[in-house]
Amino acid sequence: MTLAEIRRDKTYAHVVPFGAFMVLNFLLMIIDESGMKWDHPDASWWQMTEHWFYPLQTLICGVTLIFFWRHYDIKWDKRVVLGGVMGAVGIGFWLLPTHLYSVLGYTEENVGWLKYLGLDPRLDGFNTNDMSNPAAIWLTTIFRFLRAAVIVAFVEEIFWRGFLMRFLLKPDGKYWNVPFGQFSWLSYGVVTGAFVLVHQPVDYAGAVVYGTLTYIVAVKTKSLAACIVMHAVANLLMGLYALGYAKYGLW
Numbered sequence: 001m002t003l004a005e006i007r008r009d010k011t012y013a014h015v016v017p018f019g020a021f022m023v024l025n026f027l028l029m030i031i032d033e034s035g036m037k038w039d040h041p042d043a044s045w046w047q048m049t050e051h052w053f054y055p056l057q058t059l060i061c062g063v064t065l066i067f068f069w070r071h072y073d074i075k076w077d078k079r080v081v082l083g084g085v086m087g088a089v090g091i092g093f094w095l096l097p098t099h100l101y102s103v104l105g106y107t108e109e110n111v112g113w114l115k116y117l118g119l120d121p122r123l124d125g126f127n128t129n130d131m132s133n134p135a136a137i138w139l140t141t142i143f144r145f146l147r148a149a150v151i152v153a154f155v156e157e158i159f160w161r162g163f164l165m166r167f168l169l170k171p172d173g174k175y176w177n178v179p180f181g182q183f184s185w186l187s188y189g190v191v192t193g194a195f196v197l198v199h200q201p202v203d204y205a206g207a208v209v210y211g212t213l214t215y216i217v218a219v220k221t222k223s224l225a226a227c228i229v230m231h232a233v234a235n236l237l238m239g240l241y242a243l244g245y246a247k248y249g250l251w
Helices: 003-008 010-033 049-067 079-103 112-117 134-167 185-197 201-221 224-244
Strands: none
Touching: 003 010, 010 049, 010 134, 049 134, 079 201, 079 224, 112 201, 134 185, 134 201, 134 224, 185 201, 201 224
């Protein structure tokens, strides 16, 4: 199959960007677990794997989205307002457990079974204080937000809601005849369950609530754009919260 033939394929357009994103996530995990990562307080910013890998991932996935852009049925109309509102509501539920952990004074010793609902300090992660170069701080932070609020929002919603919800209803190959946002318990269960499983266990409770709300938005608005805006607003707010409250493990 030639590159031109791949570009004309609507299924590739909805699957490849997400696939590229997940493969790169897996590659980062291999790098980190293989001992190749230089995790040292005196290391230069570019020697901390995620500081250069996430910008690279952002650029690669951004190129795939542009390459396939003609296939995406994205209409920017008033329905995206509901998506934005629900993004704020959904991420509120996601962030609530770690916020309660802090304000209620929990520790690892007394949090008990509540940790399974996400009550965790979430302190370890991307921290601009690890860098001393102002240019490096701004560059990596900007790319971090671009990755979370733009790339993740597009690649995940194009795949989860744009493709998988349809595919599950007509896996015989005629899934593009299924209207966007058509409800079924099967697609709700599989899409929401898969969305939960691609996150960390500490996020499972929040992902169930958020995934359910996004499914409702898809069904009610019949708008891929509304789902993308919901995801973008949610991840933008999560990033701002992570930086504002020093809960770097959230992103």
